[in-house]
Structures are given as C-alpha cells and as structure tokens.
Amino acid sequence: MKKKMHFLAFAQHGVINHAIAMWAHPRDKVGYDYARPEFWQDLGRLLERGRFDAIFLADELAPYNVYKGDVDISIRYAAQCPVHDPATLVPVIALATKHLGIGITLSTTFEHPYTLCRRLSTLDHLTDGRVGWNIVTSYSSSEFQAMGVTDVIPREERYARLEEFMEVSYQLWDSWAPDAIVADAETALYADPSKVKKVAHEGRYFRCHGPSFVRHSPQGRPVLWQAGSSAQGRDFAARHAEAVFNIQPTAETMRAYTDDIRRRAHAHGRDPESVRIFFGLQIVLGETRESAEEKLAAFKAKIPLDGALAKLSGDIGFDFSKLDLDADIGDIEVPGIRGQFDAIMAANGGKPVTVRQAAEIYGMSLGAPVLVGTASDVADQMETLFEAGGHDGYMIMATYMPGCFQEFVEDVVPLLQARGLYRTDYTGRTLREHLSER
C-alpha cells in the first residue's frame, strides 16, 4: 500500500489568504465575504468533501507597519489587513462539518497560558475533538506596538519562555482526569476533586495556580502544530509538535527539512513518523497547460508591487523601501532576513532575483512552489515531490477563494485517490486521528 498524502487548507480570517490582491479577482469571494459565517461554512463543507485533514488559519495580531514605516500600504492593498480573530471561526466551521479539523494560530507572547488553554479546551469540546493549535510567538514590531509592550523578549529567551508556556499548558490540559465527572444526582456530587490535579507553577516566566476551568476535552490536549524554521524552532517542533508546516521551494530542500525534523524527533525519543510534515504548495489549474500558465501570468500581473513589498517587509521585519528595486537580492546584506532570500532564489530555480522579482514571487506564494497545469499535470508533480521529499502532505495555499479549493477538490483529488495516494473517506473522528492515519 502506498503512503497517503494529507492536506491542509492554508487560510486567514481576512481579505487575503497570502496571495496579494486575489480579492480583486472576479472569481474571488473573500473581499467582503470573509466576515460572513456562510463563506467559511461553505469552504468547510468543500474541504470536508475533499477529505482534508483540516483548515489551517494563520494569524497576525496587528497590521504590518514596517514598509515605509506605517500601515498605509498594508491598508491600501489589503496586505494582510484587515485580519479578524481566527478563534471565532472554529465553531462556525465545526457546525457545518463533521470531520474536518480546524487549526488556529494563537500567539503565546501576549496571553497567559491559563486563558489560552481555556479557549482551546472549550473549542475542543464544541468541535468534539477537532481542534489544532499552531503555536507561535509574536515577532512583528506592529504587534508589540499595538499591545503597548516595549520590553520585547530577547530572541535567545523566546524559546525558553515558550518551553515554560508548554509546560504550564500540559499541566492545565491534564488537570481534569477523563473520569473526574461523577454527576451523581442523588448526592449532588458533580465531580471528584481527587481526580482534578491542582497546578502550582512558579516558574521563571509564568506563575499559575489552580486546575483548568474546563473539564477534560475530547482530545485532552489540542493537536499541536508548529512552523519551525530556525534550529531552535525545529528542535521545539521535534519535541512538541504533532505536525509541522514549512515552505520549501524544491524537492531537495523539502527532503533536507524532512530528514532534519525526523532526526531531531528521533533524538528526543519520539517515533520520527509521529511528526507530520507539511509543505506549502500553490496550485494553478487550467483545462490545458497553456491556459493554466496564462492564468498564473494574469494573477501575477495583478500583484501591486507596493502591496507585495509591504507583506514581505512585515514578514521579514525589514523595510524594503530602503532597497533598490533592481538590486540583486544575492548581493544584499540585511540582518534578520532568516533564509527567506535563499528560499526565494531557490524558488526561482537558482537564477538571480531582483528585489522587485522577490516581491512578486513572495506576493504570489510566499516562495512556495507553484504547480501549474492540468489536473493530471499537477497530480504528477505532487506525486513526484511527495516521493522525493519524504514528507506527509501539503498545505494548499489559496489563490482565489473558495474557487481554487473547489477546482482542486473536484479535479485533482479524484486523480490522487485513483492512484491510491489519498484517502477516499475519513476513518477517524478527531483531528489527531486524521493526522495519524497512514
């Protein structure tokens, strides 16, 4: 039996879903509809029909203000702005579906584990065990400014703090035993206090006393997701994550990332396969190869350069308005660029890339591979990458919404199913069960 692919749909509770200006495409419904629950319920039903493991809602906490030093360009081109609270969509999508998992991004930087864990456990109840948490720490200056936090945690301390955050979270999630509820009407005894462990944490970064306010939820702990890039991030993922996401431009870099994560997981005493590895992929389908290429060219032609630069500047934390648009990014020395330049060059087949081209590549797919062609072409490319990369699945990145997912589900999924590369139905009930399916 072949190893099967897993899919996640990469979205955001906002106007853009990573590809800049797609809201302006005639087939896109996001521009206004993203604030309407019906949009997300329709999308949820579609993804469930396509047997996706989950929808994955990325997040930021405030609009980017790095490019040209303010938010105006982000506002003008909807460069990840506005973005509404992702957690509110969990019940919305859950009520329209029965199996689809829902993963949300919540930052550990400005919230105490007690309230964050309470929210996740509550949502795990309301979804009957379909919640995932994408664990992030905040990094953008605009988030710190919005929250009025001036004492930014030094980079080297960030993972120590996160480690402690997880330690507290596990204690909270595990505090109510699954059988703590007695509910004996005769004696009016609701729960057995001896089965509810009290948390008493006095750490370096957090203090927390008292059991969770939420009784044991269907999954106990939400499914833990992470997007480790740096060595520290990968190590964190290898210790804690049940799924990791990453953007890698080629089969070779995918394989290197996969091998590295599995090796680190093994070193931490885990089954290397227990960490599910997902890579971002954008898909542009056409009736013919030529029409698909034309479609992509039309998408790219609509990308407002300023909008793409605002997104890139915010994601990387460097103001790209300070650079010459025609400079080769290979020649630029910028602190804190975090490998994105290398990825963008690799995404361009190793050819030299100007700042302008970098923005265009990034504004389309964040540097993830863009698979272009007929459904059969795309299925071929997915299979080739899948065999070479050693990973477990793809995080499908939107173009126009929900149309791009509809095409994928209707045209590509059946081909992958026919090849024995993709499930034809769910076998489990919870998100953890979907992910762990082989």
Next chain:
Amino acid sequence: MKKKMHFLAFAQHGVINHAIAMWAHPRDKVGYDYARPEFWQDLGRLLERGRFDAIFLADELAPYNVYKGDVDISIRYAAQCPVHDPATLVPVIALATKHLGIGITLSTTFEHPYTLCRRLSTLDHLTDGRVGWNIVTSYSSSEFQAMGVTDVIPREERYARLEEFMEVSYQLWDSWAPDAIVADAETALYADPSKVKKVAHEGRYFRCHGPSFVRHSPQGRPVLWQAGSSAQGRDFAARHAEAVFNIQPTAETMRAYTDDIRRRAHAHGRDPESVRIFFGLQIVLGETRESAEEKLAAFKAKIPLDGALAKLSGDIGFDFSKLDLDADIGDIEVPGIRGQFDAIMAANGGKPVTVRQAAEIYGMSLGAPVLVGTASDVADQMETLFEAGGHDGYMIMATYMPGCFQEFVEDVVPLLQARGLYRTDYTGRTLREHLSER
C-alpha cells in the same frame, strides 16, 4: 401605549447557571450538554421564539477557592465550576438565530484592549450586529492566582484604569470609517488609508498604537453592558453603559436603583432612558400556586449547603467557613461584604437571616426575587414590580435548563403580550435596536 418589558436570559457556559445543583434536577440538561453546541442552539431558538433581547453569558476566569481555602468544594458541587470560555458560544448561538442578541462577559483585567476589541468586533461581524459586551474587572483571588498576577490593582485605581481601557476601546472601534473599504478591483485598491484613523495612545495604564485590525463592524461598537453596584460602578455605568443589570430584592430597592442610575446618566448629559435597566428575576411556575411552591421547596431541598457557601464565599471574597452557621448575618462584621448581606435580608422580607439561610437564599437566586405561582400569578407580579420599579426589563435567571425558559416562553410570554406589555415580534435587526425599542 404601555411601556414594554425587555428580557435577557442569564446563563453561563458551564454546569450551573447561578442556581446551585440544578444540574441534578431530572429536567435539567446542563450537566453534560453545556459543552455541546446543540444545547445552546436549541436554547437560542427558544429565546428568539420568546422575543428576548439577548442571552447574557456571565463569566469568571477561574474556579473559586475562597471557601475553606481551596477549589475542592467548588469542583465537588459544580459551584460555578467548570465554566468554559463564553466568547466561543457567540457564533454557535448566532448561527441558530436571526435576531437574538448575545452578550458576553469579558474582563478588562488581564487582557489588552487591542485583542479584546478585535474579538468583539470580529463577533459583531459574524453575528451581523448582535453582540453585547458585559464590562467587568476581575476581583476574585483565584483569578489572580490562575494568571499569576501578584500586583493586584488597588480598588481605588480600578475605575481609573477601566476608564482608560474604554477610551482606548472607543478609539479602536472608531478607527475604520464605515466607508473605508473601496474594493476597486481595477486599481487593486482595497481600502482608503485616509479613512482609517491611527490610534496613538500613551496613557497611564495602556499604550496602544495602530488602527484596529478589524474593519468597521455592523454595530460599530458592541452594545455596552455593565452591572454597577458601588457608587463608582454606577457612575461608570451612567457614563458608558447602554444596559445595566442588577439584583435588587424588592420593588422599593429596584426603584431606588433605577432613579439613581437615571439621575447619574442625566448628570452626564445623557437621556436617562438611554440606559436600559434590568433586574434579575427567578421564576418558578406550576399548574397551581401550591404545586409551584412545592417545586421551589424541592429545588431548595436539593441545594448542597457547602456548594452554596462556596459560591457565596467566592462571589463575596470572604471564607464563610469561618462563620457560625447559626449566627444572624445582621450581627456579622465582615470587610468587603459589599451590601450583599443587606440584600439577602431584604430578600427575606427584612426578617433575620442566619448564615445557613443566607447560603440557601443565595444558592437559589443570588438574592434576586423568586416569583412563584401559576403563569398568571407570575405575569401579575412582573407587572406590579415593573410599574413600581421604573426599570426596563428583567434578566431571567435559570433554574433547570432549558426547561425553565421553555415554560416561561410558552406560558408567561403570551400573557404579557396579551396585556400589551411585551413585543410580539422584533422590529429591529441589531441588539442595539432591540434594546432601544420602546
């Protein structure tokens, strides 16, 4: 035309809805079902059928640990424990209803205005303008211990901080003009930055920079609710609140409270009637007066004394295990008792009350009047109180759920409608419109 009553349903995302041990009643469904979305959707539909303005979800952030110094009794008797995150229920209830408002309690103590406002504005979008916010500050020791906060804000500073919280919130909610979204596909211009005001707040308690991350929501600002009791609290309510709730035991104390709030609102330059005043009311219906009295007696007989004392101790912030159960509460000097003892005595018709009796009264209705009788008796009592109290409506407090609301909607509401005292249909769309209806 007679002045019409407004109703809110007082609930909590947990096992008890204020009356202790009602989960053990054969007609109650809360014990397990409170964590299931279907329970809340059924309740929402029922309340909408009864033309309620809104459901009002109370909250605490952690289980009480005041009584006997720990959480065990709270856990054992489900004395406000567990309680799940209330904000998650907003989309759940909204998706099952078209008119019903949904008010949630969010504390300003441990969260920055930026994320709190983002959540509320997002929910206002998802409900199409039906969100209310019950503004509270945290007071219980267990909340501070759960959050690991040792530097409790002095009481006298609490309202200064809250005032500044509101100032920041208004700026955030007003930052996106209703016509800021242009969405011109031709130029890829999504929003007009000149119509998005930047918040730049550097205050005593908060710093906040940047516009809201959420575009202008249907109501602009959520409907603001508050439960002012102290002079400072009432003054805050008179300045900011569109609706206030209070528990007052008699028509006389209701009238005094109403007059006071209206006078304060007037002093702040507001139309005194623009603050809607709601009083808590518990209703016990029977086919006959005798059967209703028997029903109430059976409820009371089931109240576990320890559970009621744990709730009372937590609400008041004093460990009642230190008192003699047979002592007269009129003789007890306890710091920070905040008038509850007086209210409990008034609820008992001015007769002396022992600590034991106080717990029983409080465990049933928090000291709110309990109207007992046939539907017609109860409609009479509601009308009498309504004329004498000068208020705008009632916050109906649950006994068994959802049965008590079903009986009220089916048996009492039609009588009040026939008397011209209650709406037969909604005339507005948003929560603000429901509340302001005369």
